[in-house]
Amino acid sequence: MSPEDVALLGVQHRRGRKARPFDVRSRAPLRLGLAGGGTDLSPYCDQFGGAVLNATIDRFAFAHVTPNDEGRVVFRARDIGADESHALDAPIALDQGLVLHRGVYRHMVETYLDGRMPALTVSTTIDAPAGSGLGSSSALVVALVEAFRAALDLPLGPAEIARLAFDIERNQLGLAGGRQDHYAAAFGGVNFIEFLPGEKVLVSPLRVPRAFLNEFESSLVICFTGQSRRSETIIQEQIDGLRGMDARTIDSMHQLKADAALMREALLQGDMRGLAEILTRSWAAKQRTAKGIATPAVERLFQTALDEGAWGGKVSGAGGGGFLMFFTDPENRHRLITALNAAGGQASPAKITFEGAEAWGVPR
Known part of the structure; x- marks a missing residue:
């Protein structure tokens, strides 16, 4: 497919209709890491096999791909106010700027367009702050890939x-992290995901009775700590412990x-x-796998939740800030949310979503 074909974004190829210019939009859901997070890291999953339970929620990463008349490629991350423009005859570096946008665009150009760079505007937003612990960066990469999949009819x-x-994200851009976020965003729903040696991945959607899902949602409170965190340091310490066969780290994993x-069994039984x-x-x-996972803000909000009747909770993601999740009696949920907000958190309910990454065309 040529760069000129991108201006039509592939819709006419699938439907056999007269070519019309379309923009492409996509979204991929963010996720709560319920259990097993960290076991999807190499070298643990390569040697022992990892397993995680996660659920996607009603927060999303969005991507928009639009041909432009500027004769350049433009990347925008509107939620953080970042904007950059590149000439079509110059290489795009992957070690600075909006590296996720750059990495996906460059891969698509090199793999599917014979290196010929089309003039596109690629813009994104995310329904959560960077460093949220909801898998937002990986969901954004999935949304970008999904947008180009639709644009190029892949x-x-x-x-x-x-x-x-x-x-x-992990190999070409060299960004530290595990595997679960990409699969959660691509598939959506409540999934038990196994990461086996040889890079084999098994995704098992859970058939949770509707009544149990209703109780799950009614019991759930998520709370942003107000601290965005960079997970690379925590993840690297976990990886170092695994490579060094540190007994404390491996036993914790x-x-x-x-x-x-x-937890899969508890959820399937509605417990x-x-x-x-x-x-x-x-x-x-998780706190035994690396330093800095529990910050003073995390510990303060966690204790507030317990004092207000939460049955239990944990950080979603690597830790060091981001989002906490708690479960409580549904009749107590409003009081818990009120108390966490008064303590400096940003608490709210959340709903489970079951659609994974999806894209659609918008006529111009």
């Missing part, structure tokens, strides 16, 4: 999109993986109190 399913997004399986107990135990295990 035969990629959710597994291929997740694998490609992982490769771009074993506990996290076991808790993922136990929210049991789920909360496993969540809290996993939180203790």
